[in-house]
Amino acid sequence: MMLNVDNVSVRYGAVMALSGVSIEVSGGGCLHSIIGPNGAGKSTLMDAIVGKRKPTSGRILYRGEDITRKSEIWRRHNGMSRSFQRTSIFPGLTVREQLELVAHKLGDKRVDDVVEVMDLGDVLDVPAGQTAYGVQRRVDVALGLIGNPTLLLLDEPGAGLSAEETAGLFDHLRMLVRERRMQAVVVEHDVDAVFRLSDVISVLDLGKHVATGTPKEIRANPAVIAAYLGSEQ
Amino acid sequence: MTELTISSQPLRAGSGRLPRVALALAVFALGFAVPALLDQGYLLSILNKGLLLGILALGIAFLMHQCGLVLFGIASFYGVGAYGFAILTETGGLPGLPAAILAIALCGAFSFLVGAVIVRTRPLAFMMITLALGELLRHLTSIPELRGITHGVDGMIVNFQGTILGYEVFDFLDPAVFWPFVWTAACGTGLMMWLVANSMVGRTLRAIKENEERMRFCGFGTYLPRLLAFSLAGSIAGIAGVLQALASGFVSPELFGLVTSTNALLAAITGGLASIAGPVLGGVAFAAALDEFGALGYSQLFTGIAVVVVIVAMPRGLVVTLGTILPGLLARFAGKGRDDA
Amino acid sequence: MSLTLIANSLALSSLYIMMASGLALIYGLRGVLNFGHGAIYMVGAYLGYTLGSIMGFWPAVFMVPLIMGLSGLLLEVFVLRPLNARSHIEVALVTFGIGLILAHGIIWIYGGFPQSVSGPAGLAGSVDLLGVEYPAYRLFLIVIGLGSVAALACWLNFSRMGMFVRAVSQNPQVSSMMGINAGRLSLFVSCLSTGFAGLAGVLVGPYLSIDPGMDIAMIINCMIIVVIGGTGSLFGAILASILFGFVQTFGAVHTPGLAVLLPYLLLICVLVWRPQGLGRGRAA
Numbered sequence: 137m138m139l140n141v142d143n144v145s146v147r148y149g150a151v152m153a154l155s156g157v158s159i160e161v162s163g164g165g166c167l168h169s170i171i172g173p174n175g176a177g178k179s180t181l182m183d184a185i186v187g188k189r190k191p192t193s194g195r196i197l198y199r200g201e202d203i204t205r206k207s208e209i210w211r212r213h214n215g216m217s218r219s220f221q222r223t224s225i226f227p228g229l230t231v232r233e234q235l236e237l238v239a240h241k242l243g244d245k246r247v248d249d250v251v252e253v254m255d256l257g258d259v260l261d262v263p264a265g266q267t268a269y270g271v272q273r274r275v276d277v278a279l280g281l282i283g284n285p286t287l288l289l290l291d292e293p294g295a296g297l298s299a300e301e302t303a304g305l306f307d308h309l310r311m312l313v314r315e316r317r318m319q320a321v322v323v324e325h326d327v328d329a330v331f332r333l334s335d336v337i338s339v340l341d342l343g344k345h346v347a348t349g350t351p352k353e354i355r356a357n358p359a360v361i362a363a364y365l366g367s368e369q
Numbered sequence: 370m371t372e373l374t375i376s377s378q379p380l381r382a383g384s385g386r387l388p389r390v391a392l393a394l395a396v397f398a399l400g401f402a403v404p405a406l407l408d409q410g411y412l413l414s415i416l417n418k419g420l421l422l423g424i425l426a427l428g429i430a431f432l433m434h435q436c437g438l439v440l441f442g443i444a445s446f447y448g449v450g451a452y453g454f455a456i457l458t459e460t461g462g463l464p465g466l467p468a469a470i471l472a473i474a475l476c477g478a479f480s481f482l483v484g485a486v487i488v489r490t491r492p493l494a495f496m497m498i499t500l501a502l503g504e505l506l507r508h509l510t511s512i513p514e515l516r517g518i519t520h521g522v523d524g525m526i527v528n529f530q531g532t533i534l535g536y537e538v539f540d541f542l543d544p545a546v547f548w549p550f551v552w553t554a555a556c557g558t559g560l561m562m563w564l565v566a567n568s569m570v571g572r573t574l575r576a577i578k579e580n581e582e583r584m585r586f587c588g589f590g591t592y593l594p595r596l597l598a599f600s601l602a603g604s605i606a607g608i609a610g611v612l613q614a615l616a617s618g619f620v621s622p623e624l625f626g627l628v629t630s631t632n633a634l635l636a637a638i639t640g641g642l643a644s645i646a647g648p649v650l651g652g653v654a655f656a657a658a659l660d661e662f663g664a665l666g667y668s669q670l671f672t673g674i675a676v677v678v679v680i681v682a683m684p685r686g687l688v689v690t691l692g693t694i695l696p697g698l699l700a701r702f703a704g705k706g707r708d709d710a
Numbered sequence: 711m712s713l714t715l716i717a718n719s720l721a722l723s724s725l726y727i728m729m730a731s732g733l734a735l736i737y738g739l740r741g742v743l744n745f746g747h748g749a750i751y752m753v754g755a756y757l758g759y760t761l762g763s764i765m766g767f768w769p770a771v772f773m774v775p776l777i778m779g780l781s782g783l784l785l786e787v788f789v790l791r792p793l794n795a796r797s798h799i800e801v802a803l804v805t806f807g808i809g810l811i812l813a814h815g816i817i818w819i820y821g822g823f824p825q826s827v828s829g830p831a832g833l834a835g836s837v838d839l840l841g842v843e844y845p846a847y848r849l850f851l852i853v854i855g856l857g858s859v860a861a862l863a864c865w866l867n868f869s870r871m872g873m874f875v876r877a878v879s880q881n882p883q884v885s886s887m888m889g890i891n892a893g894r895l896s897l898f899v900s901c902l903s904t905g906f907a908g909l910a911g912v913l914v915g916p917y918l919s920i921d922p923g924m925d926i927a928m929i930i931n932c933m934i935i936v937v938i939g940g941t942g943s944l945f946g947a948i949l950a951s952i953l954f955g956f957v958q959t960f961g962a963v964h965t966p967g968l969a970v971l972l973p974y975l976l977l978i979c980v981l982v983w984r985p986q987g988l989g990r991g992r993a994a
Contacts, residue, residue, distance in 0.1 A: 186586070188586075207585075208585050208586055209585055209588055209589065209590055212586060212587060212588035213588050217586070217587075218586060220583070224580060224582065224583045224586075225580070225583065226576055226579045226580050226583070227579065228575075228579055229575075229576065229579070233572075234576070237572055237573070237576055237587075238587045238588070240569065241573075241587065241588050241589055242587075242588055279583070279587060282587075283588075439799055486982055487981075487982075489985075490981060490985040491985050493743070493937060494937060494981045494985050494987075497933060497934065497937045497977065497981070498977065498978055498981055498982075500930075500933075501934065501973075501974040501977045501978060502974070502978070504930065504974055505971055505974035505975070505978075508970045508971050508974075509971065512967055512968070512970070512971075513967065514967050514968075627926065627930070631806075634803075638803070667814070669810050669813060669814045669817075670810070670811060670814040672807070672810055673806075673807040673808065673809070673810030673811035673813075673814065674807065674811060675807070676803055676804065676806060676807030676810070677804050677807040677808060677811075680796075680800050680803055680804050680807075681793070681804065684796070684800065
């Protein structure tokens with residue numbers, strides 16, 4: 137078991153963003169998606185897993201070790217990385233400069249790999265702030281891919297992209313997961329892409345865990361349909 | 370929101386325009402010939418003041434360009450260096466060179482402690498605390514209660530036993546003697562800034578300035594690098610402070626004051642923040658102008674007008690602006706000459 | 711803890727409240743700290759002195775805030791709007807430069823010496839304040855200071871324009887999408903700010919004397935107060951002004967030697983404990 141979210145609750149003031157959520161993420165080449173209506177707590181769950189927010193209660197277990205208290209810096213050095221819902225890159229640095237900067241820190245000098253995978257060969261020497269939004273999203277994901285992380289957490293990687301670009305991104309991800317045996321946990325709204333490409337899906341609603349299973353199981357799950365899919369087309 | 374447009378230069382590996390190594394060494398060597406070239410002691414003493422201001426400006430520019438922090442109260446550390454030296458030689462009885470080194474070290478330690486607390490605060494709070502620290506120290510060195518050590522508002526005369534590199538305390542009052550010291554310090558500081566800026570540390574600092582959160586999520590600690598940068602800037606101010614004490618033979622509470630801090634900040638902005646030569650040239654230009662206008666009683670007016678003009682018309686600083694205008698002007702003159710013929 | 715001491719603290723606080731409110735208003739709305747605010751105060755003080763000696767105190771008290779309020783137009787149109795795209799630090803430095811120019815102008819006209827300003831005859835004596843004799847003018851200062859800020863607070867909380875000011879102060883981006891006329895709002899706030907500085911300036915003459923260094927002393931104190939109070943929060947500025955006035959007054963009496971250090975220690979302590987200040991203002 138690579139990641140174990142153990143009964144995690146997160147409170148913001150008077151609001152309970154997550155209540156007692158437990159999810160298991162197995163290792164070795166699996167695309168695990170997290171879906172749910174707005175306000176379900178998906179981003180909060182990501183924040184808790186990656187170390188941006190400390191859970192009010194509960195634990196995060198990574199490879200069997202309790203990492204709830206560990207900083208996000210530690211997590212990045214130990215195989216866990218994330219990309220951001222609102223693109224978070226370095227606009228003033230060229231694409232090459234920022235990839236190399238992170239590569240240097242993580243002890244992995246090769247960026248060509250990541251450049252090829254995320255198709256950034258054409259824009260390497262352009263300041264990232266001057267590239268198209270779709271390129272910036274890919275840079276955001278690329279920053280997370282450096283150093284061969286074993287657990288990749290992606291928060292709405294398709295946000296702001298066209299359906300075509302999102303599909304392309306997910307294909308990249310699927311390839312990485314299959315070929316590199318990476319583990320990816322993805323929060324995403326594009327339900328088509330999610331159901332087409334995920335191996336496992338977890339559903340959240342109003343801060344609670346509703347169900348986890350294969351796409352087929354989730355589609356047929358009455359609780360999920362009631363909470364979420366019932367309002368869809 | 371408080372990002373400076375002044376300092377969002379494209380981030381290139383060689384931050385600023387730097388002459389090649391041979392040229393740099395030649396300039397450095399030639400610098401020692403300056404006292405011989407300038408007969409008047411007056412011009413030389415202006416240059417001395419200008420370089421001192423330039424060193425302070427370098428510290429400010431460094432912190433602004435690499436970290437996006439506005440060290441408005443740099444006079445705090447400047448004064449600690451100066452007073453540290455004066456107190457160590459008088460009350461401590463230390464000879465010149467050890468006192469100077471110890472004063473700089475103490476200033477470095479002081480800036481480390483201050484930085485440890487404030488480097489994580491919001492930009493405005495950071496600015497205000499450094500400013501308040503300067504005013505606090507100014508009052509502390511003025512109050513009668515501490516007269517025994519600081520001599521209060523009268524200030525302290527600097528006097529040390531022995532020699533520093535062969536020169537006694539009163540020798541330093543001669544601009545020609547002081548010049549090589551301040552020239553070496555300015556060049557050395559500039560070199561140090563350049564090395565840090567072009568190192569991994571510099572790249573890391575600038576990336577943190579752009580997106581601190583992402584840096585943490587990429588595995589970078591963001592506190593320690595900025596703390597070290599702050600301590601470096603404070604230490605540089607301390608070096609300038611010790612030099613000031615040597616050059617004038619005197620320290621007074623005004624060293625901690627708002628005027629000192631403002632002049633250094635303006636010199637940095639005037640010269641331009643993204644290069645090494647900029648702040649130093651800005652310091653010289655500003656010191657010369659201040660001397661000129663100050664003698665006529667117009668220093669306040671000059672400073673006020675200078676600020677407005679520089680920020681409105683030359684946001685990248687005098688050096689960069691001249692650098693972009695002059696080649697064009699020169700080209701036109703050259704072309705015109707040929708056309709006329 | 712005598713009544714006189716409390717009243718003296720309130721008098722000093724009233725002065726700071728008038729100044730800090732103006733500063734906090736512009737800071738909250740635009741994120742710019744007007745470093746020239748102290749100089750405007752000084753201009754108001756000297757203008758009050760001149761007009762007062764020509765026309766008498768009461769006409770001056772009415773005219774100076776109006777004149778200084780109109781100068782807010784100049785601030786808005788010639789400084790804040792043209793430099794709108796520049797960073798806050800740059801604009802703040804420009805206001806600092808203008809403040810220096812103004813201060814130089816005052817010294818050039820009036821010379822570099824302190825002036826004493828006589829108050830109105832009607833407020834010259836003492837009043838019986840709960841059994842203690844207290845200078846009438848200081849009581850007047852307290853009433854005007856607290857009263858004017860109370861009026862400001864009411865305006866902010868109960869008027870439409872005031873609501874807009876609060877909205878923009880808390881969230882500038884969203885407010886611009888809501889179609890609030892930011893330009894008109896900013897102009898009004900700038901005039902209000904300079905008007906308050908003018909009022910404080912014309913009132914301070916008979917209370918403390920006026921001198922050419924008053925702009926620097928005041929702007930440093932005001933900035934400390936606004937920063938302690940929290941970014942642009944009016945309530946925070948009021949709270950901090952009262953705290954500041956009391957600390958300075960009590961400090962001057964009980965620890966005279968160290969009294970000058972207290973404002974800075976106060977600032978450092980508050981900011982280290984609570985970097986965003988006491989109140990709650992804009993997110994930046």
